[in-house]
Amino acid sequence: MTDVRAALLQQIKDKAVVHGKVTLSSGLEADYYVDLRRITLDGEAAPLVGQVLLDLTADLEFDAVGGLTMGADPVAASMLHAAAARGRKLDAFVVRKAAKAHGLQRRVEGPDIEGRRVLVVEDTSTTGGSPLTAVEAVREAGAEVVAVATIVDRATGAAEKIEQGAGVPYRYAYDKDELGLD
Ligand SMILES: O=P(O)(O)OC[C@H]1O[C@H](OP(=O)(O)OP(=O)(O)O)[C@H](O)[C@@H]1O
Numbered sequence: 662m663t664d665v666r667a668a669l670l671q672q673i674k675d676k677a678v679v680h681g682k683v684t685l686s687s688g689l690e691a692d693y694y695v696d697l698r699r700i701t702l703d704g705e706a707a708p709l710v711g712q713v714l715l716d717l718t719a720d721l722e723f724d725a726v727g728g729l730t731m732g733a734d735p736v737a738a739s740m741l742h743a744a745a746a747r748g749r750k751l752d753a754f755v756v757r758k759a760a761k762a763h764g765l766q767r768r769v770e771g772p773d774i775e776g777r778r779v780l781v782v783e784d785t786s787t788t789g790g791s792p793l794t795a796v797e798a799v800r801e802a803g804a805e806v807v808a809v810a811t812i813v814d815r816a817t818g819a820a821e822k823i824e825q826g827a828g829v830p831y832r833y834a835y836d837k838d839e840l841g842l843d
């Protein structure tokens with residue numbers, strides 16, 4: 662494990678894992694929550710996120726990254742900045758939960774992604790419903806999705822839903838075993 666990957670793992674364990682009954686985005690009940698916003702918006706941890714996800718997807722070709730607001734937003738921004746620090750230009754985009762009713766009425770905000778190869782990202786995945794929504798919106802905007810990548814996978818069906826439902830590879834930086842969760 663690289664130093665950066667190990668450092669981010671420790672940050673997640675220290676700052677994001679919350680034990681106790683919780684209702685998830687999908688309506689499912691769970692015994693723990695991984696509040697990745699406490700990582701992706703943390704001054705020490707957030708810069709590591711971009712580096713770890715760039716390393717995780719280093720073999721893939723894409724030049725824009727984003728996902729369903731708001732969990733995905735700081736993930737994409739961290740990757741953009743980490744890429745810039747490595748001398749690589751990487752754009753970010755935000756998929757709105759619904760298209761804006763005023764202004765340009767866009768569903769996908771940021772530089773145009775039509776005709777481009779993009780990576781859809783997430784902070785954590787349970788059912789995979791959020792990245793699947795993002796994949797559909799991004800395809801509607803004319804982009805090609807090369808993969809979905811998330812920081813933490815909860816091993817509750819996201820991989821199957823994304824690989825079979827969207828037909829794209831699914832990658833994650835950490836699983837629940839590595840986080841000591843069960
Ligand atoms: O794999 P899924 O079943 O889709 O669940 C995971 C999603 O749930 C959380 O977001 P939430 O829906 O709470 O909304 P937020 O990003 O607006 O905080 C999280 O950030 C993921 O986006």
Ligand SMILES: O=C(O)c1cc(=O)[nH]c(=O)[nH]1
Pocket residue numbers: 684685686687693694695696697698785786787788815
């Ligand atoms: O499924 C979810 O809503 C969810 C699970 C989790 O561990 N963390 C999170 O932010 N959302």
